[in-house]
Amino acid sequence: MSKRLAAKAGLIQLPGTVPAEPVVTRAEVVEQKAKTAPGAMMQFLSSQSDAIKEADTLREQIRKLEGSTPVLSLQPELVQLSKWANRHVSSFDGPDFQQFKDEISASGGNVQPIRVRPLSGARLRTGQDPVPQFELIYGHRRHRACLELGIPVMAIVDDATDQELFETMERENRNRKNLSAWEQGCMYQRAIDEGLYGSQRKLAEAINVDVSMVSKSLALARLPDAVIEAFPSPLEIQFRWAQPLSEALQKDPEGLMVRARAIKLAKKLLTAAQVLEALTSSEERPVLNRSTPTALSIDKAGERIGQLAMDSRGRTVVKLDAGWLKSADLEAFARHLEAYFSR
DNA sequence: CCTGATTTCAGCCCGTCTGT
DNA sequence: ACAGACGGGCTGAAATCAGG
Numbered sequence A: 001m002s003k004r005l006a007a008k009a010g011l012i013q014l015p016g017t018v019p020a021e022p023v024v025t026r027a028e029v030v031e032q033k034a035k036t037a038p039g040a041m042m043q044f045l046s047s048q049s050d051a052i053k054e055a056d057t058l059r060e061q062i063r064k065l066e067g068s069t070p071v072l073s074l075q076p077e078l079v080q081l082s083k084w085a086n087r088h089v090s091s092f093d094g095p096d097f098q099q100f101k102d103e104i105s106a107s108g109g110n111v112q113p114i115r116v117r118p119l120s121g122a123r124l125r126t127g128q129d130p131v132p133q134f135e136l137i138y139g140h141r142r143h144r145a146c147l148e149l150g151i152p153v154m155a156i157v158d159d160a161t162d163q164e165l166f167e168t169m170e171r172e173n174r175n176r177k178n179l180s181a182w183e184q185g186c187m188y189q190r191a192i193d194e195g196l197y198g199s200q201r202k203l204a205e206a207i208n209v210d211v212s213m214v215s216k217s218l219a220l221a222r223l224p225d226a227v228i229e230a231f232p233s234p235l236e237i238q239f240r241w242a243q244p245l246s247e248a249l250q251k252d253p254e255g256l257m258v259r260a261r262a263i264k265l266a267k268k269l270l271t272a273a274q275v276l277e278a279l280t281s282s283e284e285r286p287v288l289n290r291s292t293p294t295a296l297s298i299d300k301a302g303e304r305i306g307q308l309a310m311d312s313r314g315r316t317v318v319k320l321d322a323g324w325l326k327s328a329d330l331e332a333f334a335r336h337l338e339a340y341f342s343r
Numbered sequence B: 001c002c003t004g005a006t007t008t009c010a011g012c013c014c015g016t017c018t019g020t
Numbered sequence C: 001a002c003a004g005a006c007g008g009g010c011t012g013a014a015a016t017c018a019g020g
Helices: A001-009 A039-063 A092-105 A140-147 A162-176 A179-194 A200-207 A211-221 A225-230 A239-251 A252-264 A272-280 A327-341
Strands: A071-074 A114-119 A136-140 A151-156 A295-300 A303-310 A316-320
Touching: A001 A136, A071 A140, A092 A140, A136 A140, A136 A162, A140 A151, A162 A179, A162 A252, A179 A211, A179 A239, A200 A211, A211 A239, A239 A252, A239 A272, A252 A272, A252 A295
Parallel strands: A114 A151
Antiparallel strands: A071 A151, A114 A136, A295 A303, A303 A316
């Protein structure tokens, strides 16, 4: 068994790694002297039978290990992001990610493994400073959480080609349904630019996604930075907005950029849907100048945690992102509002 | 110019979410 | 519980591109 395979099987320890649960435990051999010849014979037969049993057990355990995927406990610093990394910085922000970190912390560490592959050309070093030895395939949020918590991350080590890495990563993210249209588009664009796939169609077939979805995602990824930055977060941009935004860009690129920059300066006043409307609407709307915006961003320490909006019937709607207001706090929140209206 | 491959687009369907 | 809105995905047709 090669060193790498042995390490994969968790039988040896790579520098910077912590062995997971011991795979095979040696059976204790208790030596007792027989007092008579028949006794010695019985003991020999019995010990031989134990040895056979132990050998059978070990054989069975080895058989189970064959083809299995071992889990290592790694320092997160040893794992570097893949070149296909598809997460926008805001995926690691906000109450959702904080709650995710809290859950990992509360359960005494990371339980569900991430998937990594050995870095090509990486040298196993015994030095003090951690040098990345693995490339992340999937589990970006989990890896980032462990990094921030300063705890080891459980990882499945897998040898994968660029194409396998890309497809696994893409499939995992799409199955979890937590990758935005724009993030997908950027990932697809990188794959095509790097020559991983010859065409959109080939990419779509490889990842088992409809070619029109790939096209929509790519259209979003090709939008100028100024347009993306006009939105409260690129994660809020929808697939179906690709067509109107691309059309606006083709029709009047100058005008679109001017509108996008203006919206960026005042984006706290607009929801993502309103940004789309403002960007794609040909008529000059006073949307940025009106004194009573339809939605106000609610921020905490510069971070958007919700919004305050007024609907078509003049009702005020407060929407806070999950995690910011627990049910136990509702009473106190209601009293605060009462105090406000009693001024 | 013709043909086949690729990309884009419009319209529809279905599942989920939200408001009543 | 129900209806309407919305988002995501699928299908088929049109437009575009590249090679012979």
